[in-house]
Amino acid sequence: MNEMNVRKNPCEMSAPDPNKVSAFANPNETSTRKSLSERIAHANAARVDGAWSTPDEQLAEAERRTPFQICNVYCAHAEELLAITGQISAALPSRAACLARTNPRAATHPDNRLVKAHTQVGNPACAFVWEISNNKEGALAKSSDAQYAKALDATDALKDLWEDEPWLDELQIAKALIAQIVLLDDDLRTKVLERANLMVKECANTLAPYLRG
Numbered sequence: 001m002n003e004m005n006v007r008k009n010p011c012e013m014s015a016p017d018p019n020k021v022s023a024f025a026n027p028n029e030t031s032t033r034k035s036l037s038e039r040i041a042h043a044n045a046a047r048v049d050g051a052w053s054t055p056d057e058q059l060a061e062a063e064r065r066t067p068f069q070i071c072n073v074y075c076a077h078a079e080e081l082l083a084i085t086g087q088i089s090a091a092l093p094s095r096a097a098c099l100a101r102t103n104p105r106a107a108t109h110p111d112n113r114l115v116k117a118h119t120q121v122g123n124p125a126c127a128f129v130w131e132i133s134n135n136k137e138g139a140l141a142k143s144s145d146a147q148y149a150k151a152l153d154a155t156d157a158l159k160d161l162w163e164d165e166p167w168l169d170e171l172q173i174a175k176a177l178i179a180q181i182v183l184l185d186d187d188l189r190t191k192v193l194e195r196a197n198l199m200v201k202e203c204a205n206t207l208a209p210y211l212r213g
Contacts, residue, residue, distance in 0.1 A: 007130040007145060007148055007149075008149075008152060017069070021031045029134060045167055048160070054096075054118055055115045055118050059115050059117055060115060060119055063116055063118075063119045064089075064119045064169075064170055065078055065082070066085075066116075067169045067170070067171035067172070068081070068171050070171075074171060081170070081171070081174040082170060082174075084174065084177070085170040085173045085174050085177070086170070088158065088170075088173060089119070089121045089170060089173075092122055092127060093121075093122045094117065094118045094119065094120060094121060094122060094167075095117045095118070095120040095121075095166075095167040096112060096113070096117040096118045096120060097118075097122070098122040098127065098130075098166070098167065099112050099117075101130070102130050102134075115171075119169065119170070120168060120169050121167060121168060121173065122164065122166065122167050122171065123159060123162040123166050123167060123168075124154075124155045124158050124159050124162075125155055125156075125159040125162070126159050126166055128140070128151070128152070128155045138156055141173065150210065156185075157186075160176075161173055161176040161177055162176075163176065197211060
């Protein structure tokens with residue numbers, strides 16, 4: 001993208017549907033007991049504060065590797081892949097961080113307070129749109145046109161890895177990244193698709209008589 005004199009509206013990017021982001025029910029507000037209401041308010045405030053905290057570093061590092069344990073191939077190459085995807089996760093907010101800023105009520109939900117929520121990476125399109133729309137004094141809003149254009153290009157290049165999802169773990173990012181690189185390279189694409197076709201054809205022909213039904 002060429003440098004812009006007029007900034008492109010970040011909302012023009014195909015950011016994930018906000019309806020896909022989990023929404024949680026409001027606390028029960030029907031109680032007339034003041035003491036109970038006060039306890040609920042206090043508990044909610046404590047949860048919001050807790051949502052900003054990060055888990056123990058060793059726990060977080062172990063959780064980053066958990067998705068790779070689903071099969072031997074991913075497990076064998078976990079460190080290589082994490083070295084690549086870690087550059088993305090270090091630059092973008094986690095699910096917990098995203099929700100703490102954009103939806104504090106959702107951030108208090110138990111699922112969003114797990115270590116996993118701190119290792120899932122937020123879609124850069126979501127983060128970009130929220131930042132430019134809500135943080136008028138932030139570095140992005142105050143950047144030069146050239147810097148803004150560069151950040152927009154980087155966001156646009158990465159967002160497709162999320163395939164319209166609000167957040168992913170690093171194994172999902174790695175698979176999407178490798179698939180895109182292969183498909184964008186003529187030589188790689190030809191070799192990989194030929195090998196994939198041979199493998200699938202052999203396995204499918206072997207299994208079809210028994211499992212297709």
